[in-house]
Amino acid sequence: MSWTPELGLLLLLAVPLTGAVGVLALSRWPNLRESATLLTGVALLANVTLLVMAVDTGARPTLTLINMVGGLSLNFTLEPLGAVFAALASALWLINSLYSIGYMRGNHAQDQTRFYLSFTIAIAAAMGVAASGNMFTLFVFYEALTLSTYPLVTHNGDEKARRGGRIYLSILMGTSIGLFLPAVIATQVLTGSTDFMAGGLLAGSITPALASVLLILYVFGIGKAAIMPVQNWLPNAMVAPTPVSAFLHAVAVVKAGVFTMLKMSVYIFGLDFMRTLPAAHWLAWVAAISIVLASLIALSKDNLKERLAYSTISQLSYITLGAMIATPLAALGAALHIIMHAWGKITLFMCAGAIYTARHITNVSGMKGLGKSMPWVFGAFLIGSLSIIGLPPLAGAWPKLMLMMGATDPINRIFIGALIVSSLLNVAYLLPIPVRAFFGKPDVKKGKIPAAPRLTVIPPVLTAAGTILLFFAIGPILDFLRPVFESGGMQ
Amino acid sequence: MNASFAPDFLTWLPAWLVMQSAALLVVMPLLSGPIALVLSRGRLAWTWAIIISLATFAMALILYGQVLEHGSVEYAFGDWAPPLGITYNIDALNMLILLLVAGMGVLSLFYGLPSVLREIAPKDQAAFFAAFMLCLTGLLGVAITGDAFNVFVFLEISSISTYVLIAMGGRQDRRALTASFHYLILGTIGATFFVIGIGLLYMATGTLNMADITAQLRLHGDDRVVRAAFAFIVIGLGLKTAMFPLHTWLPNAYAYSPTVVGAFLASTATKVAFYAMVRFTLGVFLPGSPFSDAFLGLVLAPMAVAAMVICSVQALYQTDLRKLLAYSSVAQLGYMLLGLSMGTMAGVSASLLHLFNHALLKGGLFMGLGIFALSFGVRQVQDLRGLGKTMPVAAAAFAICGLSLIGVPLTAGFWGKYFLITAALEKGWWWAATAILISSVLAIFYVGRMLETMYLQPAPKTKGRSKKITAKAPLLALIPLVLLAVANVWFFVDASLPKGLADAAANVLFGGGAP
Amino acid sequence: MNGEFLTPIDAFTVIDLVFMMMLVTVGIAIVRLKDLFAIVMLSGVYSLVSAAWFVSLDAVDVAFTEAAVGAGIATVLMLGAMLLTARKAAPAKPARHWAALIIVCATGAALLYATVDMPSFGDPLSAPNAYVGLEYLKQTGPDTGVPNVVSAILASYRGYDTFGETTVILTAGLGVILILGLGGPARRKKKSVAAKTAAGKSLSSHHVVLRVVSKLMIPIIIVYGAYVQFHGDFGPGGGFQAGLIIASSIVLYALIFGIDAAKEAVPPSLVRLGAALGVLIYGGVGVINLLLGGNFLSYNTLNPAHPTHGQELGIMFVEIGVLVTVASVMLIIFYGFTSRQPDISDKDW
């Protein structure tokens, strides 16, 4: 039977889940199990590319999985924003799987079957979030994502991992059930449905005061977007092995958070209605503060992974800021930032993992002079950092530019300041690492420095190359995303 | 199991059976009790009890088919017309509870054999199953009857058999006797209040048939006798439902009773009493009367909110697993009482839906604990260490029921909370919605604590339980647990059965007025 | 709705008031006393006075039951319980139970609050008397042909309730079986013939009056029980009271001739079977009605030609069921208590 967009939507879930079953079945033969994961990744990527091409032609495939009680339904409607997130997630997941095979083998980790199983289920949940047609479906897969990543975060099983997992679960579940769920229910009660609608479901149907309360519930309810008060779970999730951190930061979890934030502001409130809300402005301020604050804290962290975690918190607030300013340009910038930041940050994490596998060094101070022995890793690290800082030849530059252009009208002008300050801070906490690695003198004695396993070096180089490629491929991406922000994207 | 199957399913059954199904539903388990008492060996009594409970569940299904077809079923005992004789008037509200109790009865009995053979002295096992069947009869009788005094009679049967069943835990843990005695004192006070209320009602209306009482009340109007009756009945049933301040007997009763009793009571006993409260406050007494509205709003709602928050906090600090679940039961009952106290159709339907889901998940949790206790003597939260690996299937089912208790999507518990919050928002009780959310977040902590110790902590080597040996949970006990876990997921995806019944029940109470 | 009817103050009301005052005084005495033996006796007195009070309230059936239960069996069982515990109750600590006090006062206030609108005593226009009560009086004759309305309501109109109540009694008996146990069958003391005659002689020597009188009385009591059972349709009486009377005769036999003699006459296994049998008889009648095409417990299917004869037949069988269960459960409770401690040694007499 030929491939149709609707079947593609079903495959979005079916492929990873069959992959999970495959991983479970082949648990006794590690090689077969790894190949099953990779196969799933490839099939998923193919399916998503076909879907993206269909969406590019203007099609909006919809598929209702289950009609439930109370007028609710799990249904998928793929629109450009969702397609972009799905493409990003499936591509990076494939690379991350490759990387995690190398890392896991390198570190002889135990319970690898459980790792790959929850890894595959997590990507299925991420696909669900990407393709969801209404806020209820999104909430269901959002929760599924939290639960499926919990075993990943607590993979090591020691007391530290348990403590981290406990904070991870309680904050994420607490915010989602405590704040996100009532917001979804309130939307359903107020408007009779939670479907994503062009120009905003709530636009004009409720008073600005009520809309402000609802917006606050949404923003702080989406714990995964790690805005300041609810960001504590991200640094604590660093107890997880590096591929999981990479997955968390770049591939799915935080990306799902900010993706939900963007969809909420575009399709539930509608950009025009958002701009009229007083709460949007205060939340923009909160986002700006968390950008600067997180960068400062990142400066003080010696552990590389914690530094990268706080850098992610500040980068995520870029996207929240864009969503809150809610001018078409700023929102477009935010969407771009989801993609560009993902490629940059995954490179940094993979490099950190490679360094750890080779030399078991996790602190930045210990990395002086490693550049000579691990040129590729630190080269990729340099390119990744530059992309995050936003220097032109690298992909990271576009979103920051768009965000600044989007924030030009008088009340938002202050936020441009925030963006500039945080970019400077990025330079301060990211660049010294590769520079000191290449030009500093290694304080360790000459001896043969073991090289990182090949499989943990190739992926970061690939993604570094990706950041360069994306810089030039900005045109088609912009054309793909423009309908979302100009005319609400649904037509 | 949606409505389309009902008509043809009923046609090929003998007309006699369909007609008498209402009476047989209660009489079969009742007569099976004395017969089980006469049997000598425990295993024989168990098989007998299983056959009868399966037949009872079949009767419940037949009744369900009839209720789907004609909306309500009338059955007069001794062919005496309503005001004179005792009649059953079964509508959607009864049906929901009957299906639940009969279903959980079958599952608990299947689950019960290994634990009863272990915990009850061989000579008492037959009598134990007889008491179990009588308890099932009592609960079914209360849930089905349309006569006020008959509710009291079957409430007595279920209460006395419950006291006895709880006391049977005494062989394992002497505290079961004091727990049972504590429950007996409070239960008897509750039953006495209830019968005083019925007496006052009879004095005001002159009849005992519920439908007739409502009609007479409409003529009789509201006066002090009716108000006193309302107060006595609600307080009496409140004691039986373990409403917040009157719940002190529940934790010990559930904690020290035999495992199968804990599982069965946790999912049905307080639910049936809650049904009786709904039936009396909204069905019998006129919903519009100022007294009952004031009661629902000013007394029941604060009690419900207090129950939800305070008992969830208490559950946090419990180390004994079954006490933890017992306190969480009282908190979940707070949810149902909150739904009732809203007094709107959406509120009542949401509380009934939550009742159905909570019965499934709480039954599953207690069965899970029973299996762990059977294999490794688990009693404290710490004993759960490493069970995720040593008993993977039972632990997985237990985890699903736990998540359903929190109300995570993909589990049935979610719907209960979802519709309760919707009803609260529609009525404008945002404080009620926040209470529900706070309680759910608290639930995350105490269920999370259990799941974390189960999955993440290594199995203790001391009790000879290293990670490698995966203890075989007794198959007979495992099937009901897995069934309940599957049901928890199934009723998320297709919640049409409980939701349909809950909505039909709600509009019977509000729309139709007299059932 | 207190209509204009006011209860006439005549001789009967005065007697009622006297009875009520006696009840209150006996109640206070029971609360104040420490000596358990006196309390047991006073509770017997309490039941007798309330039975007399019920008679003056024209509730003769209830009076009969109260007398049979309160004065008869309950006193003996409480004596059995007392022998298990202690002669004197421990003095209650003078702690102030404020919560209990508040709850009791609240309940009292609620009841008084209800009395304000209550129809006055004996008012013919009050709801119970004017509505279904009147209906029962009119319908019992033609429907069931049973002169005693109370038995008709008890067994036929609301027969399902009584079926439930019998099951309640069975459940109570079941509880005693499970928790206290029946102490096993009669312990045959393997004594030589000489020892047996000696024991026999010693036993008979100082109980001669009681043994003779009880030997004479027990058959009469049992016949009287049967009379009460079958006379239930015409005058006050019925299965419940008859069961109690028969059980009390066996208890009397046990008290005089020792528990083992009683256990030989009526073995615990039989009693356990009897408790189940009664409910099965009651339920059986209902099931037969089902099989004959009527609803559960519709007795006129027993004799389609004469529905009233069917009713009488049904009521009689049902009452037999109640009799068997009540008698067996009372004996279960008695065996349950007495099996918990050695035979009542002679010294105690």
Next chain:
Amino acid sequence: MSEIIHILDTIRPFLAGIVLLAGGVIILIGASGVLRLPDFYTRLHAAGVTDTLGTLLVLTGLILFSGLTLLSAKLALVGLFLLLTSPAATHAVANAAHKAGLKPRLGTYHSNPPEDDTDVKS
């Protein structure tokens, strides 16, 4: 003969009244005896009086009152039954007291006996 029966019929209610009154008085005496008499055995004697004579008188009064009907036959049966059981009961109580070692208080009667608790031996 018929006039005698006729006369008997007219005076029967009065006769019954007198007998009932006598029965009432006897019971009153018995009750006051139980209250005022000093020790156990004397009180038992007073109680014995009400048990036997008092009730029998009341019963005969009732029989006279109801004449030759089924009711009076039942009353007679009750009378017979009481005749058998109440003496046996009094005997049992006395026997138990004696067995328990309770000695009757001999000697002259003092209005307020000295508090030396001589009732119970040992």
